[in-house]
Structure formats: structure tokens, C-alpha cells
Amino acid sequence: MPLAGYLRRPIRIDNGDGAPRYPVKEALAKVRAVIFRGDKIECSCCGRSFSLFMFSPYMASLCPNCLSFERYRLLCRYLLDETNFGAREARLLDIAPTWAFQEFCRRHHRVSYLSIDIRSPLAMRHMDIRALDLPDDHFDILICYHVLEHIDDETKALGELLRVLKPGGRAVIQVPILVEKTVERFELTRAQAEHILKFPDHLRGYGKDFSGKLEAAGFAVEVVPFVKKFSRDEIKRYGLDPTEDLYVCRK
Template identity: 35%
Template sequence: MKKVFKFFLNLLPRPLLIRLSYIARPILAFFLKGNKFTDPIDSKSFKTFLPYGYGKQRPNVLSPSTLSLERHRLLWLYLRDETDFFSAEKKVLHFAPEQCFLKRFRKLKNIDYTTTDLLSPIADVKADICDLPFKDNSYDVILCNHVLEHIPDDTKAMQELYRVMKPGGYGILQIPQDLNRECTFEDDSITDKAERSKIFGQYDHVRVYGRDYFDKLRSIGFKVDEVNYTDQLSNSEIDKYRLAKGEIIPLVYK
């Protein structure tokens, strides 16, 4: 069965696969159920997760039940175990809301929850991250994950995030990051989609962030904590939840 799934995962275009997977996930979850790996978002366990990736695929990373990836499960664990996100009254702004979080966050009684995106039909507010329609100092918590790598003027986007965050508020601004790279790389002269996918990870990414990402956030005015939360977990937990060991959570404060 695993080989059959892998065959279709490799055969189908990735965007189509993701759309179809929302329909197929109850079937996938049934056939892959087991006790080796656990998705902490819904606590369901499986004998294996699915592969995922544009171009080169990462094996055993896509949860069959929530369709979460490593970064989603890491964020969930951090919010659940290290913050008061699920208990304190907060006004929350969530950019490009992920399907694995959307319904769960909307059900929380303690948060005033707003989602926004320029194109997504499931977002509450259609808005450009570089020109947000929200008042200054509006939100206690901002979640903006794997968005900034798509934005040509990420400086303006970061300034807008800072503007709408309340003093004393915090945000988690995850991005795909090459920690072996000191400086962020971007090159608008590369226009071929296949070449952009090879260099930037996806054809619609405009840069590869390096370690200087954190300093850029600081230059906007944020206080930044570079949280390596997997350091607080055992190797068995990292494997059980299928996390990326060493992935940094960019936690920002105003």
C-alpha cells in the first residue's frame, strides 16, 4: 500500500495532489494507521507519514490526517507547551491560514481570531501584507509562517507586521531558512520556473533566507528570540512527531 501511495505522490503534480489529499485524507489515515509516528495536532498515530516536497521529496513528513508538515507540528507543540495561546484572551492575526490550524483555532473561545491573505478564499480579510487595513497596535499575537519568502518587498511587510502588533505582543514568523548560509540570497534575473525551483526551493519563492534573517527583523524594531525548540525534545520525540531537528522558530516581540 505504501508503494502505491508513493507512486501516485510522484506521478501527480504537487498542487493537484494537495487539493485531492483533502478529499482522500480519511482513506489515507485509515490505511496508514499504526503506532510508530504521531501527529500532535490531532494525536492520531500512523505506521508512516507521506512524502512531500517540490522537486526532491522529503520522505515520511506529511501527516495523513491533518496534512501538517514538520514546521506545523513544531509550531503546535511550541504554542501548546510553551505559551498561553490556548488559554489567555488574545487578539490574533493569522496570515495565509494553514488548513491544519484553521478550524482548530477558530474553535478557541479565548482568542479573537482574524485570518488574512491576498488570494486565499478561506481567509477572513483579503489584504496585501505590505499594505494592511488594520489599525496600529491592534494584535497581541501574529502568526505569519512561510509567507515572507513570497514577498518581493519583505522589508515593507515586516514593517507592517510591526505596526499592527501591540506593544508587549509577540509573533512567530517562520520561513524556509538555510542556516548554513550567512546571507540571504535573491536574484530577480532568474525567471525560469524550473531554475527558480532548483535555487529557491519553489518557483514562487523570491529568496533563500540565511542566518541574517533574524538581524533584519531586529532592524525593523522587533526583539527576536531564535528558538531551537527541538533542543528541548528528546531524539525519540523528534522522530515520533517527525520534526526537523535544529529548525529555528523566529519568535518576535514588540
């Protein structure tokens, strides 16, 4: 294997959680921490402070350390402020994991963390969201961020999420809200799809009726405007999206 490929591949750690580590990514984070040192902004995922967030073509601001972006910083802020996250034993299922959120969960030792994806090397287990090889009523917390727009059978996927969530458990299920009413790719012309969906692997554009889809799947849904609790200066400091609501689902 070429050296570059060897350095990029995930390294399984020995502490028993099964999550891969990226030594090069972690080393580069230390370099960026020096370049962006300061205290004008603060990342809710890793807890580090820097001079500014980094720009990305697809995300307005990335944390120089953990590479978190707006929606995950809002999620971490919500979990810390509203759920007493990490204060008690809890099982958490993370679908389509990111490095930043995985590291956030790993720091909370009372949270039993499991990440899954159909193919990502970052995931601890590989499985299809439409057929989860997981027990019923098992997880206290379920995180599913920007996944459903990639899934052909969203009804089956949502049914599986409901099945594995404990009664009384909490799921935060997010999708990009693009239009008034959800539209499927096959209903659009090519030009319309390029304009609305943006990405070729998005099978639908979700609208403001998304909460109704979650309720139809069996969840009790609360659309939480959590970001509105922060001042304009705090939104800038924490690098949050001021327009994003959280879809918090209960079983």
C-alpha cells in the same frame, strides 16, 4: 459548475468565525485515518495518532488527518508547551493560512482567529501584507510562515506586521534559511537562482542574517532552538524538522 468544482469549493460555516470548510477534504481525512490507523506517530496540530506520516515530494512527512507538515507541527508544539495557548483570551493573526493550523486554532475557543492572504480561498479575508487593513496594536499572536520570500518589499511588510502586533505581543516569523547571507534573486544568475531558491516565485534566499532583518524592522528577536528539547525518538514520533529554529519576535 461541474460537480467536482462544487465539491472542492470552500463552504462558509455558520458559527461566525468566517473560515471556510472543505467537506471533501474532511471526508478524505476520515478515509486516510482508517488506512493509517496506529499509534507510532502523533500530530501536534490535530492531536491524532497514526501508524506513520505520509510522504510528499516537497515535505518529508504529512499528517494523514490534517495534512500538517513539519514546521506547523513544531509551531503547534511550541504554542502549547511554551505560551499556554488557549488558556486565555487572545487575538491571533495567521498570514497565508493552512488548513491544519486553522483547525488547530479553531479548537481553542478562547483564541480569536483571523487568517488573511492576498488570494487564497482558505483565508477569511483577502488583503496585501504590505498594506494591512487592520488596526494598530491589535493582535496578541501573529504567525507568518514562509511568506516574506514571496514579497518584493519585505521592509514594508515587516513594518505592517509590527504595526498590528500589540506591545508585548508575540510574532513567529519563519522563512526558509538557505544560505549564510540573504541574497536577492536579481543578484543571481538563472542557474544560481534555480540551485539556491528552487522555486520560481521566491524573490530571495534568506540567510542566517534573517534575525538582523527582523531587528532592523523594530522587533526584539529571540532565535529559539525549541526542537532541541525533544529526544531523537520524540522528534520522529512528532514528525519534526530537527534543524529548524523558531524566530520569535516581540514588540
